Structure formats: structure tokens, C-alpha cells
Amino acid sequence: MTKRVAVIGAGVVGLAAAWALERRGITCLVFEQGAPGGAQSGGESRIFRHAHNDPRQFELAVRSRQGWREWEAEFGLDLISPDGSMVIGEAAVARLGKYDGEPGVRIRELGPAQLREVLPILAPYDGPALIDDAAGAIHTRLTIASLITSVGLNLVPERIESVRPRPEGGVEVVSTFGDRVFDSVVVAAGAGTADLAATAGLKVPSQPQAHMRLTLPLAGGIKAPRLACLQDSSGFFGEAAAYGSPVQGNREYAVGLALSTPVDLAADADPLSGLADRTADYVAEAMPGLDRGGAVSFQRWVTELPWAADGLAIWQRGEAFFIAGHNLFKLAPALGSALADCVENGEVGRHFRPEDKLGEAVLEAR
Ligand SMILES: Cc1cc2nc3c(=O)[nH]c(=O)nc-3n(C[C@H](O)[C@H](O)[C@H](O)COP(=O)(O)OP(=O)(O)OC[C@H]3O[C@@H](n4cnc5c(N)ncnc54)[C@H](O)[C@@H]3O)c2cc1C
Incomplete structure (x- = not known):
């Protein structure tokens, strides 16, 4: 049976998650309250870098760099400049x-x-x-435009008010247009993630x-x-x-x-x-x-997140997954894939749980 999946937020992370889900044969609806890519993912240019304090994030950046090459091949565009x-x-x-x-x-x-x-x-x-x-400069607008095109008609212009996992299974998503139930929900709502997590009874400590x-x-x-x-x-x-x-x-x-x-x-x-x-x-x-x-x-x-400038994590309540953090643009291909893993496996993968504090570890701990 095909899963019914919702992604909330059409910034680079939500779009990357939708892209990864589609590639796995899982169609999803992407809910966005404003202009896709217009919030934290807005503006021109972001740095892609391998350098991170946490070796686990370095490995994530290496995987992400590979993901950027796959996007470049699929979209027929250079998305990271060769400037280093x-x-x-x-x-x-x-x-x-x-x-x-x-x-x-x-x-x-x-x-x-x-x-x-x-x-x-x-x-x-x-x-x-x-x-x-x-490393190099990410062409942010081209990236967002390419991902939007690939998500296409599944983009729904609605503001989501709450995300509530149900005891009997599934997740209730409430918007101003009414209630819907999905098998699984990814919340990548940037500044809106903590509020939506609160409606599911979770505290996401983003500042x-x-x-x-x-x-x-x-x-x-x-x-x-x-x-x-x-x-x-x-x-x-x-x-x-x-x-x-x-x-x-x-x-x-x-x-x-x-x-x-x-x-x-x-x-x-x-x-x-x-x-x-x-x-x-x-x-x-x-x-x-x-x-x-x-x-x-x-x-x-x-x-x-409080533990590091590059800190990121995915919180789970039932089949709802909430991602928060900063400097996520460079890691978007790998994060999209990690969120698609959450949907497929029903749990948050290694290193991404809040208690793993991804981004905190120092190199000496390697
Ligand atoms: C000036 C600047 C420089 C940066 N430099 C770098 C850099 O060099 N390298 C790097 O990797 N990162 C950098 N970052 C950070 C990076 O851009 C962000 O971490 C990333 O874009 C976050 O993407 P996102 O999809 O999680 O969030 P967003 O892009 O904020 O997307 C979330 C979306 O969810 C929508 N939404 C929120 N609430 C709701 C709701 N209730 N219902 C429906 N939709 C909702 C919002 O409208 C928004 O479109 C920079 C950020 C800024 C601002």
C-alpha cells in the first residue's frame, strides 16, 4: 500500500524531503503558507563547506556533496560554484x-x-x-526553482495549524481548510517547526x-x-x-x-x-x-539549537517527524534523504535524534 505522506514547509529542506520521497515512489503533498523558498531559504547564495566541528556532520556533508552532484545531473544545472x-x-x-x-x-x-x-x-x-x-557557493534560487518544478502540482498553498499523531495510527493535520489524516508527516517548517511540534506535545528548543x-x-x-x-x-x-x-x-x-x-x-x-x-x-x-x-x-x-551553531536534530512523535537546526542549506540533499528514511522506517535514524546532539562533538572526539 502506498503511504499517504504530508511535508509541511517548502523551504529547501521540505522540498529536498519531497524530492527524496518521490524518488522512492512515495508521493506526498507539500503544504506551504507563503512563497516556497521565501523564508530562511530565501536570497541568493549559501556556502557549501565540508568543514564542521562534528565529524558526523563532516560525513553528512560528504554525502550531501554527492547528493548535490545527483541534483545537478538530474536538473542539468551547476548548483555549486567551482570557487572553493x-x-x-x-x-x-x-x-x-x-x-x-x-x-x-x-x-x-x-x-x-x-x-x-x-x-x-x-x-x-x-x-x-x-x-x-x-566546496563553493550554492546557487540557491536555481536550487529552489528546480526542486519546486520537480515537486510540481503537489504543492498546496495552506498554513498548517496543528499536527497531531492519533492513538489509533496516522497523523491528523489541521489547516484553515479543514482536517486531513496522513500515514506519516514531515515538518520542515523552519521558524514554524517549534510551534507545530508543540501542537504534537513536543518541545523543540530552537532559538x-x-x-x-x-x-x-x-x-x-x-x-x-x-x-x-x-x-x-x-x-x-x-x-x-x-x-x-x-x-x-x-x-x-x-x-x-x-x-x-x-x-x-x-x-x-x-x-x-x-x-x-x-x-x-x-x-x-x-x-x-x-x-x-x-x-x-x-x-x-x-x-x-542550543548545543551548536551548526546543530540539527529530528524529533519524533508517532509517525510525525520534526526537523530543526541552522545552516541546513548545504546539507539539504542528505537531510531530504534522512527524512525519507524516517518515513520509510518509522523512526529517526542514527545521529539525528535530539539526544545525539548532532553538531556538538569536537574533532578531538573522533
Ligand atoms: C542570510 C543567511 C545566510 C545563511 N548562510 C548559510 C550558508 O552559508 N550555508 C548553509 O548551509 N546555510 C545557511 N543559512 C541557513 C539556511 O539557509 C537555512 O538553514 C535553510 O534555508 C533552512 O531551510 P528550511 O527548509 O529548514 O527552512 P525555511 O526555508 O524557513 O522553510 C520553512 C518553510 O515552512 C513554511 N512554514 C512555516 N510554518 C508553516 C505552517 N504552519 N504551515 C505551512 N508552512 C509553514 C515557511 O513559510 C517556510 O517557507 C543561511 C541563512 C540565512 C538567512
Whole structure:
């Protein structure tokens, strides 16, 4: 018997789950309250990187990279740019260096001259630097558009109010248009996941985090056949957690800061404007190759789990599965597959249960 499955949320994770289910012969309805791909998955460009603190997540990234190649082959598009991803700063270099020699990953040291070659917009820097050549910038809009096309008419524009597993089996899904019962439900609703989990009696401890980035054109005259993504934990340019990724065929570059502590909404009336100023200061220090006059800002609230910035997990109640975490775009193909496994097997797989705290482990634990 074919299972009746609902996916709630048409961000990259819900769409990836729907794609994986369809490939296994399981048709699903995808419920979305707004524009598909318009929430945390919105905007242009995300970094694909292998570097993670948790070796289990590194392995997930390797599997995901393979998944990106499968999507590229199916959609006939390049979804990850060949620019690579560079890390600077001792901690990040030590972390990425541990993965050198792992299958599918090529890590190289960069001297100052090579550094200028891979990221010509960066100010002079002569500290430790490594590049992961199989990483790069994800073409987010192409990815979302391709996944939407593949999910096609199964996309339902409805807001879901509650998800309740029934004692007699199946899961009741209530929307403003009425009630339906499915054999299995995947909730990948981003900022809406914790509220929907609460309707099923589950506590998902995701916290809102402010995320702001500036996208700037390259300064006149700079040609950049290659613009590597950047993770800067060096503090050399005044910030200990900055990142960058190319957009628009390397004509623009997006720069953002990752905050280490959640924003206190009660205490901080306008957390995003302070973040915008810090990002602009960082660009002024670190990126003389960008035209600051052309900066455009992009703001979103993201959802982080308390144990790590890259933390993620899947909660289960009956046949309903709820995924939460941050920095999920790069892992979307592997997460889609993990969620399809949940539906097929009726349980959350190894490493993904909340008690596994995926993202928390440090490399030394390997
Ligand atoms: C500026 C920025 C930079 C980032 N950089 C990176 C990066 O470099 N690399 C990386 O991997 N990740 C990055 N991330 C994080 C990544 O983009 C997100 O983790 C990912 O897009 C989350 O996808 P999602 O499908 O889980 O959530 P979303 O994209 O938020 O999708 C959830 C969907 O569910 C819908 N929904 C919610 N509630 C309901 C409801 N009740 N009924 C129906 N629909 C509902 C929403 O409308 C939304 O469309 C970044 C995020 C931002 C904002």
C-alpha cells in the first residue's frame, strides 16, 4: 500500500524531503503558507563547506556533496560554484586541516600570493589559510526553482495549524481548510517547526537568531574568475566569525557575521541595525575590493539549537517527524534523504535524534 505522506514547509529542506520521497515512489503533498523558498531559504547564495566541528556532520556533508552532484545531473544545472571555500584563522584552519585526505575532499594550504588568486577582493593577510576546493557557493534560487518544478502540482498553498499523531495510527493535520489524516508527516517548517511540534506535545528548543548580510558589487576594474567563499575566524579584521560568498556570476559578494549568542529580543530593540554596522565595518577593513556604495542588505531570523551553531536534530512523535537546526542549506540533499528514511522506517535514524546532539562533538572526539 502506498503511504499517504504530508511535508509541511517548502523551504529547501521540505522540498529536498519531497524530492527524496518521490524518488522512492512515495508521493506526498507539500503544504506551504507563503512563497516556497521565501523564508530562511530565501536570497541568493549559501556556502557549501565540508568543514564542521562534528565529524558526523563532516560525513553528512560528504554525502550531501554527492547528493548535490545527483541534483545537478538530474536538473542539468551547476548548483555549486567551482570557487572553493577558504578558511582563515588558526582554529578554523586546524579544524579543516584534520579532514585533509578524506575521500572526496581536497584541502590545500594557501600562501599570500595564492590567497590573492582565490579571493582578490580580500585585504592583505599573511596568517594561516586553507582552501577546500570541492566546496563553493550554492546557487540557491536555481536550487529552489528546480526542486519546486520537480515537486510540481503537489504543492498546496495552506498554513498548517496543528499536527497531531492519533492513538489509533496516522497523523491528523489541521489547516484553515479543514482536517486531513496522513500515514506519516514531515515538518520542515523552519521558524514554524517549534510551534507545530508543540501542537504534537513536543518541545523543540530552537532559538531565534538575527542574521544579516550585505551584498556588494566588486569595485570597478576588479576581474575575478575565482571568488572563494570565506570563513574568517581570525579576528584579524576585527570580527571572529565572518563569512562571505560570491553571487551573480562573481560580480557581487555577500558578507555576513555569525553571532555566537542568541539575540535577547527583550533587551535589544533593534538587533539587526547593530549587526549591519558591524558588517559594514568588517567590509571596510577586510574587503577593499568591494564597492561599499552599492551595498544591499538582506535580513532574516534563523533558528539555532542550543548545543551548536551548526546543530540539527529530528524529533519524533508517532509517525510525525520534526526537523530543526541552522545552516541546513548545504546539507539539504542528505537531510531530504534522512527524512525519507524516517518515513520509510518509522523512526529517526542514527545521529539525528535530539539526544545525539548532532553538531556538538569536537574533532578531538573522533
Ligand atoms: C542570510 C543567511 C545566510 C545563511 N548562510 C548559510 C550558508 O552559508 N550555508 C548553509 O548551509 N546555510 C545557511 N543559512 C541557513 C539556511 O539557509 C537555512 O538553514 C535553510 O534555508 C533552512 O531551510 P528550511 O527548509 O529548514 O527552512 P525555511 O526555508 O524557513 O522553510 C520553512 C518553510 O515552512 C513554511 N512554514 C512555516 N510554518 C508553516 C505552517 N504552519 N504551515 C505551512 N508552512 C509553514 C515557511 O513559510 C517556510 O517557507 C543561511 C541563512 C540565512 C538567512
